[in-house]
Amino acid sequence: MEAAVRLIPAVTLVLLSCFPAAESSRRDVLELGDADFDYLATEHETMLIKFYAPWCGHCKKLAPEFDRAATRLKGTVQLAKVDCTAHSETCARFGVSGYPTLKIFRNGKDSAPYDGPRTADGIYQYMKKQTGPDSVLLKTEEHLHTFMDHYDASIIGVFSGADSPRLSEFVRAAGLLRDQFRFAHSVELKLGEKYGVNSECVLLFRPPRLANKFEDSVVVFKDYLTIGSLRRFIRDNVYGLCPHMTVENRDRLRVRDLLTAYYDLDFHHNSRGSNYWRNRVMKVTSKYSARGLTFSVANKKDFLSELEEDFGLGTSDGGELPFVTIRTKLGHKYTMREEFTRDGQSLERFLDDYFSGLLKRYVKSEPVPERNSASVKVVVAESFDQVVNDPDKDVLIQFYSNSCPHCKKLELVYKELADTLLSDKKMVIAKMNAVENDVPSGYDVQGFPTIYFAPVGRKDEPIRYEGARELKDFLKFLKREMSHSLVDGGSKDEL
Structure with missing residues (x-):
């Protein structure tokens, strides 16, 4: 009996220690209501607010992911929630008509809808990009080099002063596009001199890891600056001749007919090896890009399930050599069956056949039934x-x-x-x-x-x-x- 009594406190301690982590995770999500929404929301530079209903199944599924993301973002981005069944006035004010609705707020004002992933890691990664100003102020050439030396592209505006009307338009555009691209600006015109400009302009720096001899690493925008014209300039130039397609940007790239070379691409750990095959694609790109086809490279491992599902590619197909596909904007699919040669000749033959209409489309299909006599x-x-x-x-x-x-x-x-x-x-x-x-x-x-x-x-x-x-x-x-x-x-x- 004495042994049993001694066990009880130990068991009790273990059980109690299981609860604080989950409880603290829930406490990291701020609860807002009709009475205190404006007061509490304005205290935070950036907030992600979940408008929900307790009975909503999707809300229940999102809740633990949202809580975990709140803990990871603690001290960086505040996550909050509003129960719309109890605080209908606030939800109506922000046009909430379905659950859950997620919105990004800046200093208490509705800034943009949240259209990112709904997993803890996805919310964390997406909201990390929302921290800080829409456009970072660069004061020196060193600041500019530090900002542009990044894995992703950089869009940097150079203006004559803080009161420039073009600067205010640039910052507005940055606020709308910051979830896709990185923005910075300077009021020192001399920062643009190195790039051949001495007046207000926008400089687009492609990622240093994708630098190549086939295209410029910097593109200058000097046209009349509006949100629309800047958006078009970025869209037409940010990816270059042969971008790195990722899970995040694939939908933006696939609005056009797209050739992709899939291989063991890894710019984080093997930039030189990753660019080896990309350069061979780019050598061919210059001959065909004017014919309405865009080009890209991708990590085969990131798209294995898609390649298996859409193109019938096995996990061992192609080995170390790139596996090449064309996917048109209409959904037509083609695969290069010949082995990718290092001189690019096989890729050229594939493209010649494609533009000549000689390629047979790849179609995922069950066998045609030998007998099809049923009424359906x-x-x-x-x-x-x-x-x-x-x-x-x-x-x-x-x-x-x-x-x-x-x-x-x-x-x-x-x-x-x-x-x-x-x-x-x-x-x-x-x-x-x-x-x-x-x-x-x-x-x-x-x-x-x-x-x-x-x-x-x-x-x-x-x-x-x-x-x-x-x-x-x-x-x-x-x-x-x-x-x-x-x-x-x-x-x-x-x-």
Whole structure:
């Protein structure tokens, strides 16, 4: 008994020590309400505020990530939250209509919506970039060199004085774009002399790690400065001839037709080796960049799942040599099957074939079914054009996923529809697994099931089906949209 008594305090101490960390994490998130919002928010230069409802499932999922981020950002950026069920006045004032809504505040004023990641690490990394002024003041040439010697690009404005109207416009632009780019400014015009300018201008310094002999490392903007013109200048020049594509910037790069060379790129630990293959891509770039194709390099490890999913690349494919793809803005995909040669000749041949229209598009597809006699026709990517784009037939196609419960619920009704219309030789009821097959452009599939109707004469303008999912609803829709009279096989439903 005595031994048991001695154990109790030890166990109690262990249990108590489990709670303070979680509790302190929650205390790092400031709670704001209608009565004290303005007073407390103005005390902090930068805040990330979460507007939430206690019953919201997404809010509950975000809460522990938000709490952990608050602890990591303590002393740098204050994280706060507002319960909109208890403080509706504040939430209405800032236009909160859904939960959770995250907003960045500066000195108590709504500055920008938060559109970054919603994990603890993602919130931490995103908000670290939000600290400090929108544009850093540089007083000396040493300050300028220190700022531009960075992993990322630097946009530096040089102005004649603190009262320059161009400076105020530059700082406004920096406030809007600071989550994407780094900004600094100086009121010493002499800092621009080294770069061949002696009047107010903006200097764009590409990252030193990407310096090369094929393009200038510094680009000068001298046009009339507005937020729009500066945004366009940065967009058109910041990436250069062959940028380093990352998970963060890939969407911005893919607004154009893009060639990417994937390999073991690591500018942090092996800058020379990383630039070896990049320089070989750039040597070829100068011959083709004027033809509407942009170029990039990327770390293969960062995009392995995407390469496997979109291009059928195995983890060992290519070895140490780059794996080259082209992805157009319409979603068409091509892969270079020839081994990347160090002289760049294989890449040139690949590009010549691409621009000559000789390359076959890479399409992720299940095998074309040997037998396809069921009333609901199975379509795969390789047979999509033959079946769905048949110029003589109207086609209703369902995009589904095997794991989707709504798709399984629809299965019986969809088969009944196909059976009902089986005698109509000008009508096809079809389905395609959108996880295992590439979805063609023109079909926006974000969830399952998604249903489209491709009528005769309008194959390039498929109609999305948004109605109810009962047999009579499908039949009513088809009767209205079909290019011919509906043959319903004796359906008892009144049309």
